[in-house]
Amino acid sequence: MKNTFLYKVWKNDKLLFGLFSLFIFFQVYFTYKGVESFPFVHWGMYSKVFTANENYTVYTLKIDTETVCFEKFLDPQKGMILGTISKYDALKKAQFYDSLNVVIDSRFKGKVSEEKLVKLRNTLTNDSAKASRYPAWLLGYVADMRLINNSSISVLKHQVSYDKNARLTTQSTDTLFNLNEN
Amino acid sequence: MKTETSLTNYEMRVRYFYIAVIVILFFHFFANVLFSEIGRPALVNPSIDNFYWVFQYLGLHQLFTHSVFLPAIGDMAIATLTLLCVFSNSYRTIWTVLFTILFCIYIVTFNTFSGHHFHGLVGVLFLSVAFWFKPGARYERVWEAARYYFLFIFSSAAIWKIARGSVFVNDQFSNILKSQHAQYLFQYSDGMVASVYRFLILNSSASHLLLIAAVLLQLSFIIGFFTKKHDHKLFLLAILFSFFNFFVMHIFSFELMVMGITLLDFENISFLKLEKEPVYSN
Numbered sequence: 001m002k003n004t005f006l007y008k009v010w011k012n013d014k015l016l017f018g019l020f021s022l023f024i025f026f027q028v029y030f031t032y033k034g035v036e037s038f039p040f041v042h043w044g045m046y047s048k049v050f051t052a053n054e055n056y057t058v059y060t061l062k063i064d065t066e067t068v069c070f071e072k073f074l075d076p077q078k079g080m081i082l083g084t085i086s087k088y089d090a091l092k093k094a095q096f097y098d099s100l101n102v103v104i105d106s107r108f109k110g111k112v113s114e115e116k117l118v119k120l121r122n123t124l125t126n127d128s129a130k131a132s133r134y135p136a137w138l139l140g141y142v143a144d145m146r147l148i149n150n151s152s153i154s155v156l157k158h159q160v161s162y163d164k165n166a167r168l169t170t171q172s173t174d175t176l177f178n179l180n181e182n
Numbered sequence: 183m184k185t186e187t188s189l190t191n192y193e194m195r196v197r198y199f200y201i202a203v204i205v206i207l208f209f210h211f212f213a214n215v216l217f218s219e220i221g222r223p224a225l226v227n228p229s230i231d232n233f234y235w236v237f238q239y240l241g242l243h244q245l246f247t248h249s250v251f252l253p254a255i256g257d258m259a260i261a262t263l264t265l266l267c268v269f270s271n272s273y274r275t276i277w278t279v280l281f282t283i284l285f286c287i288y289i290v291t292f293n294t295f296s297g298h299h300f301h302g303l304v305g306v307l308f309l310s311v312a313f314w315f316k317p318g319a320r321y322e323r324v325w326e327a328a329r330y331y332f333l334f335i336f337s338s339a340a341i342w343k344i345a346r347g348s349v350f351v352n353d354q355f356s357n358i359l360k361s362q363h364a365q366y367l368f369q370y371s372d373g374m375v376a377s378v379y380r381f382l383i384l385n386s387s388a389s390h391l392l393l394i395a396a397v398l399l400q401l402s403f404i405i406g407f408f409t410k411k412h413d414h415k416l417f418l419l420a421i422l423f424s425f426f427n428f429f430v431m432h433i434f435s436f437e438l439m440v441m442g443i444t445l446l447d448f449e450n451i452s453f454l455k456l457e458k459e460p461v462y463s464n
Contacts, residue, residue: 005330009323016323038233038290039308041301043335045400046431047342050357056364069369074213075434076296080220082365083297087225103230123238126225133224140221141214160368162360166380168368 055171059085060156063142081142085155088134089176091126098125135179152180192317194448195325199313200268202440203285203306207261209437215292217246218253223295234294242287243294260284267313278313285310302434305332305441329444333406336420340400349397355389356382362431382430392430399423406445413445420445 001007010017030040059082061068070078091098104120112120139153155176160168210216226243228234237243246256263284266277286307293299309328315321343349363379370376382389399419406416420442427433 005326013320013323016320020327036229036231036299038231038299039286039304041299041304043301043338044342044346045339046358047339047346047348049346049348049351050354050361052353052357052360056361058365058368060369070365071370074209076210076213076215076292076300079298079300080215080296083227084223084225084295085297087227087297091225100228100230120235120239123241124226124228124235130224130226137221137224141223158368160364162383166360166367166383167371168364 055159055161056168057086057089058158058160058168059089059176060158061085061142062154062156063139064152068142081138084134084138085176087126088131088155089157091131092176096126096128096131098127100125135177136181139179139181152178154178191447191449192321195443196274196313197268198443198448199309199440200264202443203264203310204261204268206303206306206437206440207264215296216253217256217288217291220247220292220295222248225297226294227297227299228294229299231299234290234299237290238294243291246287246291247295256284256288260288275314275316278310282307282310282314302437305335305438309441309444325444328441330407332420332441332444333403333416335438335441336400336403336423337407340397340403343397343400349393352390353386355393356384356386358431359383359389366432396423396426399426410447413447417442417445 006017006020009020026037027040030037031042036042061070061081070082073081101121104117104124108117108120135153135155138155142153155178157174157176159171159173161171163169207216211219214220226238228238246252260281263277263281267274267281270277285303289303289307292303308331312321312324312328315324348354359379359382363383367376367379382392399422402419403416405412420439424435424439427435
């Protein structure tokens with residue numbers, strides 16, 4: 001026990017020991033609660049059990065008529081593009097009602113003023129107004145990266161499934177959005 | 183526990199850490215995800231995270247994105263602070279504290295608008311805190327705490343997989359790969375990489391072996407909690423894991439590996455040593 005790092009910190013630097021203890025407490029607390037509260041993040045690295053799905057969702061991004069290859073993007077920008085497309089897709093599926101509203105209501109409704117509740121909803125959640133600005137933002141973002149002036153963007157959503165050779169076959173295709181700035 | 187740090191060892195840690203940060207900043211610049219490059223994103227993603235909620239409620243997520251000049255100023259400030267942390271011995275404490283604050287704002291802003299909360303940059307944030315302190319006992323303890331956190335990251339990943347039982351499921355990694363690479367295989371159905379992914383998806387026993395190897399690798403970091411004798415080997419394992427993660431999972435985890443320098447004893451690695459003792463001014 002006397003050889004442990006924390007014991008030595010306790011013996012020599014009480015302030016630091018207090019800060020380390022607080023950090024450990026919050027790390028354990030948020031892990032126990034099953035949520036993240038930055039910078040107390042969960043390091044499971046794909047630890048939940050994955051089951052095979054019948055279908056998987058993939059996207060095609062088209063600038064004008066040209067299909068954009070996601071693999072040509074560096075990892076953070078690919079994350080930015082696909083992450084936001086997926087977010088838009090989830091919103092559209094829920095008729096642009098952000099599920100975070102439920103959490104906000106359960107935590108704050110009746111406990112804070114209506115004015116604050118509205119501000120919380122406006123700042124933390126997405127709605128149809130924000131979603132309507134998304135295609136134009138994505139067009140600008142991708143066009144800026146390609147250093148060309150593009151005028152139209154469309155995103156297609158595909159439901160695909162694996163066949164017995166692990167090749168993908170498309171089950172359905174829908175247009176997620178289409179924006180033509182001309 | 184070592185409580186004294188030679189200036190040379192301290193200086194080398196400073197330089198290697200902030201040079202790594204410069205590389206990360208260049209990477210993010212070419213990836214078009216710095217403040218001034220992401221434009222004025224429309225959608226937000228605070229998720230259920232108290233810190234993000236407060237951050238967004240205060241409007242901080244728009245501070246460096248939704249104005250005319252501040253995005254460019256924010257980018258230049260991060261770059262300038264990084265250089266000051268490396269090259270300026272005077273007022274280094276101030277530069278390092280400002281760097282941590284601004285880098286924290288950058289991480290949270292990027293994650294808020296990217297639709298997913300990436301954890302890779304957390305290592306930079308934590309390790310930067312060590313440099314708030316001048317060489318000495320307190321600095322050394324914070325550095326050592328960062329080392330324990332790095333060990334915790336890997337150990338935690340292994341323990342979660344064992345505790346949840348996912349490591350014992352034969353199809354686990356095959357199912358992960360199906361989900362992880364559907365987008366890639368949709369656009370690139372042919373080619374060598376696609377063939378490797380397909381092989382691992384079809385042969386769940388082979389992919390399960392890879393998963394077990396990865397979990398054993400992660401589990402080996404527990405050794406670091408008891409001894410520092412194997413730190414260099416653990417450092418190499420961390421690098422190996424990053425390559426494995428990149429080639430098999432297509433996940434870029436090199437940013438997190440910055441924390442791996444806590445496993446290096448610079449004084450005993452001749453090719454990493456500085457040639458001259460730095461001159462310090464108070």
